[in-house]
Structure formats: structure tokens, C-alpha cells
Amino acid sequence: MEWGVRHCPGWLEPLFVGGWSVVFFLVCAPQRRALVRNLRAMFPDRPPWAAWVGAFRVVWNFAWTLTDATRAGGGQDIIDWRIEGLGAFRELAASEGGGIVLTAHMGNYDLAAPVFAGRFGRRLNAVRAPEREAELQRHYEGRRKGQESEAFSVRYNAGGGMLGVELAALLAAGELVALQGDRVLFDVSPATGCLFGGEVRLPKGPFALAMASGAPVWPMFIIRDGWRRYRVRVCEPFEMRGARGERTRVMRDGIATWCAELEEVLRDSWFQWFVFEEVFTGGRGGGR
Amino acid sequence: MRADEVFDGTPRSATFWWIAKLASAGGAPPRPGVEGELPAARRGSGVETYALSSLAGLALLGVAVRWMEAPLGGWAWLFAVPGAFVLLHIFGFSWVGLGELAQRAGLLPPPARASFHGVGTGASLALAGLLSGAPLAYPWLAFVVVEALAWPLRKIWQITDEEGA
Numbered sequence: 001m002e003w004g005v006r007h008c009p010g011w012l013e014p015l016f017v018g019g020w021s022v023v024f025f026l027v028c029a030p031q032r033r034a035l036v037r038n039l040r041a042m043f044p045d046r047p048p049w050a051a052w053v054g055a056f057r058v059v060w061n062f063a064w065t066l067t068d069a070t071r072a073g074g075g076q077d078i079i080d081w082r083i084e085g086l087g088a089f090r091e092l093a094a095s096e097g098g099g100i101v102l103t104a105h106m107g108n109y110d111l112a113a114p115v116f117a118g119r120f121g122r123r124l125n126a127v128r129a130p131e132r133e134a135e136l137q138r139h140y141e142g143r144r145k146g147q148e149s150e151a152f153s154v155r156y157n158a159g160g161g162m163l164g165v166e167l168a169a170l171l172a173a174g175e176l177v178a179l180q181g182d183r184v185l186f187d188v189s190p191a192t193g194c195l196f197g198g199e200v201r202l203p204k205g206p207f208a209l210a211m212a213s214g215a216p217v218w219p220m221f222i223i224r225d226g227w228r229r230y231r232v233r234v235c236e237p238f239e240m241r242g243a244r245g246e247r248t249r250v251m252r253d254g255i256a257t258w259c260a261e262l263e264e265v266l267r268d269s270w271f272q273w274f275v276f277e278e279v280f281t282g283g284r285g286g287g288r
Numbered sequence: 289m290r291a292d293e294v295f296d297g298t299p300r301s302a303t304f305w306w307i308a309k310l311a312s313a314g315g316a317p318p319r320p321g322v323e324g325e326l327p328a329a330r331r332g333s334g335v336e337t338y339a340l341s342s343l344a345g346l347a348l349l350g351v352a353v354r355w356m357e358a359p360l361g362g363w364a365w366l367f368a369v370p371g372a373f374v375l376l377h378i379f380g381f382s383w384v385g386l387g388e389l390a391q392r393a394g395l396l397p398p399p400a401r402a403s404f405h406g407v408g409t410g411a412s413l414a415l416a417g418l419l420s421g422a423p424l425a426y427p428w429l430a431f432v433v434v435e436a437l438a439w440p441l442r443k444i445w446q447i448t449d450e451e452g453a
Contacts, residue, residue: 227334
């Protein structure tokens with residue numbers, strides 16, 4: 001399919017993307033239901049049909065980001081990039097020492113990292129969850145290997161419990177670590193946060209790492225603005241430091257800060273939040 | 289047309305508002321050399337892509353309905369969209385496959401491959417529209433005819449201009 005995408009005439013792309021979005025929307029019932037439930041939890045005042053239309057929009061945008069990533073991954077320079085929050089971006093580039101870049105499953109996170117990694121003056125280590133299928137994992141691993149450089153590398157959260165130690169060592173060595181803080185996959189330890197007034201499950205790892213290392217956390221979002229156009233939104237950093245007895249409060253405040261940034265972005269760009277599992281746990285007004 | 293409103297270099301009109309919205313929301317394109325902006329070398333035009341895609345989609349629908357009308361009668365309309373989607377793959381992948389073979393045989397240089405796929409798919413779609421007499425395919429036929437006439441004319445003008453200079 002990747003081969004087909006790379007060689008498809010550009011003017012046929014919208015037809016292919018539209019058609020396959022409909023196919024996946026109809027076939028992937030559990031993912032569709034999860035999207036609808038998430039959207040209903042985010043926007044309870046909207047009519048039920050709006051969640052269904054919204055779920056299709058998520059699938060449509062996801063298909064576009066995969067298409068763009070395939071073309072760009074094949075060496076085609078077809079994507080416009082713009083940075084929002086240039087002050088914070090400059091601050092991140094000029095900072096020294098380790099730092100955590102906290103991202104969400106939005107836009108083209110796979111593609112932005114190798115494009116911008118060279119501007120940070122130190123290596124950016126992107127951490128990813130492995131694909132569910134072993135064959136798909138081998139395929140993507142091979143493709144991502146081609147994107148690696150002195151400024152950028154990919155690490156997989158494959159279990160075994162040693163990744164945290166490895167990442168803490170990288171931070172101590174002054175490198176950057178990019179993690180995703182919005183989706184709990186496999187046996188990742190969950191934490192609870194609050195989005196749109198509802199309780200959500202988030203991965204605990206990035207926040208525990210920030211506390212253990214004392215490295216600043218830079219929320220960063222990749223947003224698809226339109227046809228082959230993306231925006232990198234860099235937010236002000238926050239730290240998760242505190243005395244030994246304050247760990248619970250520090251963790252709670254850090255998660256709350258991240259949730260506030262994420263919610264602000266999702267309010268405008270909810271249709272490209274590529275989380276295909278139910279994240280809302282049912283409770284309202286959580287925050288621990 | 290409200291010429292005072294310009295969107296991604298394209299004047300906004302009621303007709304193109306939706307196409308422009310789908311094609312490139314997000315304001316003005318990035319400028320080269322400006323910090324924080326990184327324009328693509330070969331992004332192309334979103335409006336053009338969506339406009340061509342819409343025309344091609346109509347042509348495919350027309351051909352699919354015409355081809356299914358004989359065995360299915362009025363039911364052909366019910367299966368028009370999936371039928372057109374199947375046709376899209378047949379046309380698209382046939383030319384991509386032919387391009388691959390031609391390139392491996394050394395008959396097609398890699399830079400010409402995209403044009404080869406585009407021209408091949410477009411022409412076969414136009415031919416299918418013409419043979420089936422599908423009214424929905426006529427805008428696409430008109431497009432292909434205009435392109436076929438305009439391209440050599442443009443080349444002639446270019447050569448004349450270069451000689452004049």
C-alpha cells in the first residue's frame with residue numbers, strides 16, 4: 001500500500017484517502033465506537049450525530065497524516081511546516097541539559113521529530129510504543145531506522161522495565177527525550193487526569209521520569225492545518241520538582257498542567273486526536 | 289467573487305470555499321528564509337488537487353453507473369460509489385504497475401514517472417467516459433481535451449518566447 005501511495009498521482013489522492021477512510025470507518029467498529037464515546041465525553045452538549053461525523057473526521061485526518069508521512073518518508077519534500085510559539089521553541093533550542101518533550105497523538109508526530117531534531121543542538125530520542133502486529137513493527141522499525149541520525153533516534157517501549165532507567169541516563173547526559181502523554185497502551189502504568197471535566201487515563205511514565213530526573217517538560221503538539229501543511233505548537237515548559245513528602249502533589253500538579261495544555265489544543269483540533277481507545281473513565285471532574 | 293478575501297493565494301468564492309477549506313486551512317503559506325517557517329519544495333496546490341479530484345470522481349461515478357446499468361438497472365445508482373472506488377483502483381494501480389515495469393525496463397526515467405501515471409490514468413478515465421457515454425464524465429473529458437490542447441500550445445509559446453528573447 002505504501003508503494004501505491006508514493007506513486008499515486010497527487011490529484012487522485014483525495015479520492016483514495018476519502019474512499020479508504022470510509023472503508024476503515026465502517027470496518028473498524030471498536031475504534032469507531034471508542035472515537036464516538038471520546039467525542040461525546042468531550043462535547044456532551046453536541047447532538048449524537050455530531051460525534052459520528054466527528055469520528056469520521058478523525059479517521060479522515062488520520063488517513064491524510066499517514067499518506068503525508070509515507071510520501072515524506074520516501075524522500076518527497078511536500079510538507080509546509082510552521083512553528084507556533086517561536087519564543088518557547090527558541091528557549092528549548094538554546095537550553096542546555098536534558099529535557100522532556102511531551103507530545104500527543106496528533107498530526108504527524110512521526111514526521112516532525114526528524115525534521116526539527118537538528119535544531120535543538122543535542123540528540124532527540126523519540127520513544128514509541130511498538131506496533132500491535134510483529135510484522136508491522138518490523139516494517140516501521142526499518143523505515144524509522146532510515147530517519148535516524150546523530151540528532152535523532154527512536155526507542156521502543158517494549159516492556160522489560162529498563163526503558164525508564166535508560167531514559168533517565170539520556171536526560172542526565174543532556175539529551176532530549178520525546179514521549180507521548182495521552183494514550184495508555186499495553187502494560188503502561190496509568191495515571192488519572194482531567195480533560196473537559198471528565199476523568200481520563202494517561203500514562204504515568206513521562207511524569208514519573210520528569211520527577212525523577214528533574215528535567216523540564218516542554219509540551220509540544222503537531223497539528224495538521226490543511227493539505228500538506230502542519231504546525232508545531234511549542235508551549236512554555238514546566239518542572240515537576242518538590243520535596244520527598246510532596247511527590248503526590250507534584251505529580252498531580254504536573255498532570256494537571258499537561259491536561260490544561262492538551263485540552264486547549266483539543267478544543268480547536270479535536271478532529272485530529274488519534275486516540276482509538278476509550279480514554280474517559282466515566283467520572284466527572286477528576287484530577288488525581 | 290469577493291476578490292478582497294484571499295485564501296492561500298486563491299481568491300475566495302462561494303464555489304471554492306469548501307475546496308479551499310478542505311485543501312489548505314491555516315492561513316498564508318510559510319515563507320522561505322523566515323524563522324519558524326519551513327515551506328516545502330514541491331507541495332503543489334491544494335485547491336488544484338481537490339478540484340481535479342472532484343472532476344475525476346464525477347467521471348468515475350459516471351463510468352461506474354453506465355457500466356453497471358445494463359446488469360443492474362436502476363440499482364446501479366445504489367452501487368455507484370463502491371463501483372467507482374473499484375474502478376479508481378483498477379485505473380490507478382494499472383498505470384502505477386505499468387510505470388514500474390517501464391522504469392525497470394529502462395524505458396521511463398524516474399522523474400517522468402509521476403507525469404506518466406497522471407497522464408495515463410487521466411487519459412484512460414477519459415476514454416472510458418467517452419466509450420460509455422457517461423454524462424457525468426463530460427467535465428473530465430473537457431478537462432483532458434483542454435489539457436491536451438493547452439500543453440503543446442504552451443510549449444510552442446515558450447519556444448517562441450525563448451527565440452524572441
